[in-house]
Amino acid sequence: MKKKFLLICLAVTCVFNLAACGKRKDIKMEMPSATASSAIDNTLQEELVKFVGTDLVKANQKRQDAVNIYNNYFKASSSDASQDDLFAKLTTEALPKYDEYIKDIEALTYTSKEVTELKNLYLESAKYQRDAIQQVINSITNKDETILDKATEDISKSKEALKKYEDKLKEICEKNEIIINGDFQMKDYKASPSDAK
Secondary structure, three states: OOOOOHHHHHHHHHHHHHHHOEEEEEEEEEEOOOOOOOOOOHHHHHHHHHHHHHHHHHHHHHHHHHHHHHHHHHHHHOOOOOOOHHHHHHHHHHHHHHHHHHHHHHHHOOOHHHHHHHHHHHHHHHHHHHHHHHHHHHHHHOOOOHHHHHHHHHHHHHHHHHHHHHHHHHHHHHHHEEEEEEEEEEOOOOOOOOHOO
C-alpha cells in the first residue's frame, strides 16, 4: 500500500514539475526607441520591464528553493533513512519559502493598472501552486490519496492563471511596442493519480 501511495505521489510530482509556474527561458524585454510613437505610455513600459525582468526574477529564487526541496523529497528512495528529514523540510522549509515568495510578489506595487493586473494574475498562479504543495503534504501526512485530487486541481488552476498572465503580457507588449526576446515554455502534460495505479 505504501508503495502504491508513493507512486501516486510521484505522478503528481511529474505534473507539478512540468507545470512549474511556466518556466521562462531567457525572457528579456526591450522598450522601443525614443523615436517610437509618443502615444506609448513610458511609465507602463518601464514598470512592465521592471516587473518581468527584475522583480519576478528576484522573487523567483525563493520559489525555486521551495520547489527544489519539494522535488528532493520525491527523488529520495522510499528506503532512504533521510526521507523523514526531507519530509520535515517540506513543512518547515519549502512552505515557508513559498510563502515568502508570495509575500514578495504581493508587496510589489506599480502605478500602472495593466502591470498591477499582470502581477495579480501571476500571484493567482503562485497561490494555486502553493496550495498544491500543501495538498500533497496533507496527502502524505494523512496517507490519503484522495487529497491528491485537490492538488491536481490546484495545479491545473495554476497553469490556467499562468496562461492568462502570459496572454495578457503578450497583449500589453504588442500594444505598447515592447519586444519580448525569448519564448515562454508551457509544458502541456496531463497526468492524474490514476496514472500510477
